[in-house]
Amino acid sequence: MPSESFGVKLVAKCRPLTSDEEDTGGNSVVSVSGDKVKVNCAGKESSFSFDGVFGPEKSNRHVYEQAVTPLLQKALDGNNVSILAFGATGGGKSHIMTGSEADPGVIPLMTQNLFRHIQERSNKEFMVTVSHVEILDENMTDLLNPHTRSMKIRQHPHKGIFIDGLSELVVHTGDDIALLYDQGTRARKLGSSDIKTHAARANAIFIVCVEQKERQSSKVGLRSTILLADLAGCEAQSSADPNINAGARGVLNIISALGDGKRKGGHIPYRDSKVSRVLQDSLGGNSATLIIAALSPLDKSYQDTLTCLQYCSFAKNIKNTVQLNLDDTQDVISEMRQDIARLRDKIAAAAQPERDDVAKMEALIQDLEIAKKQTWAEKEKQSAKFEDERKINLANKGILEWVMDSMKKGNREVQEQMMLLQKEKDQLTDKYKEKRKVVESMKEELQKKISEYAKFTESGKKSESETKSRVTAIHELKERLKKETEGLKQLKEQLFAVQQKQQQRREDARAHTNAVKGSAELRQKVEKEERLQMELEHKAMVEEELEKSRLELDSEKTEIQLQAAEGRKYSTKEGADLQIQVAEMKADKSVVTLKLQTLEKEKQHLASELEEVYTFHKEELEVQQLQHYQTFRSYREIFEEQKAAIDQRYRQLLEDSIQDAVYLSSRNNDLTEENQHLKHQIAQLKDVITKLGGKLPETMSS
Numbered sequence: 243m244p245s246e247s248f249g250v251k252l253v254a255k256c257r258p259l260t261s262d263e264e265d266t267g268g269n270s271v272v273s274v275s276g277d278k279v280k281v282n283c284a285g286k287e288s289s290f291s292f293d294g295v296f297g298p299e300k301s302n303r304h305v306y307e308q309a310v311t312p313l314l315q316k317a318l319d320g321n322n323v324s325i326l327a328f329g330a331t332g333g334g335k336s337h338i339m340t341g342s343e344a345d346p347g348v349i350p351l352m353t354q355n356l357f358r359h360i361q362e363r364s365n366k367e368f369m370v371t372v373s374h375v376e377i378l379d380e381n382m383t384d385l386l387n388p389h390t391r392s393m394k395i396r397q398h399p400h401k402g403i404f405i406d407g408l409s410e411l412v413v414h415t416g417d418d419i420a421l422l423y424d425q426g427t428r429a430r431k432l433g434s435s436d437i438k439t440h441a442a443r444a445n446a447i448f449i450v451c452v453e454q455k456e457r458q459s460s461k462v463g464l465r466s467t468i469l470l471a472d473l474a475g476c477e478a479q480s481s482a483d484p485n486i487n488a489g490a491r492g493v494l495n496i497i498s499a500l501g502d503g504k505r506k507g508g509h510i511p512y513r514d515s516k517v518s519r520v521l522q523d524s525l526g527g528n529s530a531t532l533i534i535a536a537l538s539p540l541d542k543s544y545q546d547t548l549t550c551l552q553y554c555s556f557a558k559n560i561k562n563t564v565q566l567n568l569d570d571t572q573d574v575i576s577e578m579r580q581d582i583a584r585l586r587d588k589i590a591a592a593a594q595p596e597r598d599d600v601a602k603m604e605a606l607i608q609d610l611e612i613a614k615k616q617t618w619a620e621k622e623k624q625s626a627k628f629e630d631e632r633k634i635n636l637a638n639k640g641i642l643e644w645v646m647d648s649m650k651k652g653n654r655e656v657q658e659q660m661m662l663l664q665k666e667k668d669q670l671t672d673k674y675k676e677k678r679k680v681v682e683s684m685k686e687e688l689q690k691k692i693s694e695y696a697k698f699t700e701s702g703k704k705s706e707s708e709t710k711s712r713v714t715a716i717h718e719l720k721e722r723l724k725k726e727t728e729g730l731k732q733l734k735e736q737l738f739a740v741q742q743k744q745q746q747r748r749e750d751a752r753a754h755t756n757a758v759k760g761s762a763e764l765r766q767k768v769e770k771e772e773r774l775q776m777e778l779e780h781k782a783m784v785e786e787e788l789e790k791s792r793l794e795l796d797s798e799k800t801e802i803q804l805q806a807a808e809g810r811k812y813s814t815k816e817g818a819d820l821q822i823q824v825a826e827m828k829a830d831k832s833v834v835t836l837k838l839q840t841l842e843k844e845k846q847h848l849a850s851e852l853e854e855v856y857t858f859h860k861e862e863l864e865v866q867q868l869q870h871y872q873t874f875r876s877y878r879e880i881f882e883e884q885k886a887a888i889d890q891r892y893r894q895l896l897e898d899s900i901q902d903a904v905y906l907s908s909r910n911n912d913l914t915e916e917n918q919h920l921k922h923q924i925a926q927l928k929d930v931i932t933k934l935g936g937k938l939p940e941t942m943s944s
């Protein structure tokens with residue numbers, strides 16, 4: 243197979259200072275010029291050269307066009323390609339690989355362009371699959387299909403290094419990939435309880451396999467693997483915990499084992515960590531590799547930046563051997579079959595089979611099984627199976643974990659706003675209570691003054707000045723009461739506005755939890771709490787309205803009594819009483835209206851809850867149906883397997899009995915022939931004896 247030596251390419255991208263870093267007085271100590279990165283700190287300058295350097299003003303697209311496009315071409319030509327984002331925590335690795343909507347990263351740009359090129363090659367057929375794995379503290383997570391099966395890193399004669407058990411999904415467009423990548427990236431974020439340390443220690447590896455063949459041609463096709471990695475922070479190796487940073491340390495160890503002149507020719511410790519094993523082809527193996535060093539310019543990160551640059555200077559010396567990967571699945575399968583048959587014969591013939599041969603045969607059978615899955619039809623079949631499984635895993639496991647996680651963390655922003663609103667409400671409530679006390683005592687005083695005035699007018703000892711002063715005092719008090727009541731009303735309105743805001747926030751929080759409700763149990767709990775909360779709020783609202791009406795009624799009554807006492811409006815006591823009754827009924831009406839409104843709201847809430855429960859159960863039913871379908875399918879598969887085994891056994895028995903029959907019949911012929919032969923010999927013997935004049939014994943004469 244044609245192969246060429248390929249020196250690992252290294253480019254550096256220095257990100258700008260973030261606004262937070264600028265606000266806290268951070269300074270830039272990294273500069274780029276020509277093909278050099280210079281780090282200048284405390285009067286000491288260090289310089290490192292690269293195959294390309296990109297300053298803070300350069301976009302991801304610029305880096306992509308300058309450094310990555312040649313590799314996409316290599317992948318389309320049938321070579322393995324790796325792009326590794328390398329650097330200290332916060333250097334901008336995720337930004338360069340994933341990017342943002344405004345500045346898409348290498349992964350979205352490369353995968354979209356891959357399909358553009360595929361469309362241009364109408365004379366060829368392509369099969370593209372993707373996988374996404376996260377390796378964190380030596381644990382691997384299938385990001386596209388979060389299952390719990392164990393996964394193993396293996397080396398295959400056809401596939402090279404691969405992760406056995408990792409889902410591979412067939413994609414047909416750039417948008418298909420974008421959707422899966424986005425979902426995998428989200429699954430990463432949701433799976434982490436502490437995003438910061440998670441990002442620093444986790445390695446995310448996105449793998450795109452491209453296979454191609456000419457249409458209507460029997461020519462062997464081409465195959466390539468594009469490995470895109472956002473590696474863990476390279477400074478993380480300083481931690482004392484041997485497990486925590488095994489990944490980061492593993493990668494640094496292979497870089498220095500391969501590229502540090504002093505360690506040349508030594509053992510390459512690929513097997514020391516899962517990440518280094520997965521990157522075995524990328525660093526020192528069959529892959530055209532580009533390392534993008536993501537650098538933070540911040541003075542505080544100076545030491546980490548230097549560590550990263552030091553390892554880059556080792557990585558520059560790494561030489562890979564890139565081969566053209568022919569898609570010779572059928573040849574590989576028939577070769578393996580022949581090897582297996584040879585070994586089987588050898589083992590069968592040996593009195594004491596060698597253990598090595600047995601192990602070799604077992605490994606070959608396993609490899610054959612994997613190779614058989616590499617046909618396009620089989621890949622489509624497997625992908626459909628993963629797709630089914632994925633739906634269930636995301637619905638059941640992934641979302642439930644996400645729910646638990648976000649329930650624990652809560653919607654922090656909404657919660658903080660709720661707390662502030664509660665504080666505001668408490669302050670307003672205190673003010674309101676105080677003002678109410680003032681209003682109450684003024685009201686009592688007014689009542690007292692009015693009844694004193696009534697007694698005074700009834701006593702008949704009316705003096706004009708006294709009457710005037712009493713009426714003036716009552717009026718003044720009334721005015722003050724009016725003012726205070728007005729103040730109370732304003733407070734009430736403010737309280738109402740706060741309550742409305744709280745209600746809005748609660749709705750926001752509800753929308754948030756609605757999105758995360760995943761399990762029936764959890765859902766019921768959340769809804770019960772919401773219902774109780776709503777009932778409590780409504781009860782409080784009705785009580786407040788009752789109190790408000792009572793207050794308004796009291797002051798209206800006072801007003802009516804005053805007008806009646808002054809004889810200004812009501813000529814009779816009955817008239818005033820009637821008016822009071824009307825006011826009381828109005829107050830009752832407003833309370834009843836509010837009660838009705840709250841009941842209406844509760845009704846609407848219950849109706850929407852019912853609707854949600856219905857939808858939820860419908861979806862659950864669909865998932866269950868899917869599960870049942872899968873169970874049925876797996877039972878059918880088992881049944882078919884058993885049937886095939888029985889058929890095989892039957893055929894074997896039949897074959898054995900036919901062989902036995904053939905053997906027996908041939909043995910029969912042999913015996914008959916032998917018999918004839920013996921008879922013939924006896925006859926000859928008889929003749930000889932007779933000729934010699936002998937007499938045959940009685941038994942032989944017949």
Ligand SMILES: Nc1ncnc2c1ncn2[C@@H]1O[C@H](COP(=O)(O)OP(=O)(O)OP(=O)(O)O)[C@@H](O)[C@H]1O
Pocket residue numbers: 257258260298329330331332333334335336337338438441442474475536
């Ligand atoms: N080119 C850029 N332009 C603007 N901001 C950037 C750029 N690159 C990185 N940043 C910002 O710098 C910060 C760190 O970047 P990022 O999260 O990509 O670093 P990282 O190396 O992936 O960190 P970690 O190891 O924690 O995952 C982020 O706030 C990111 O938005």
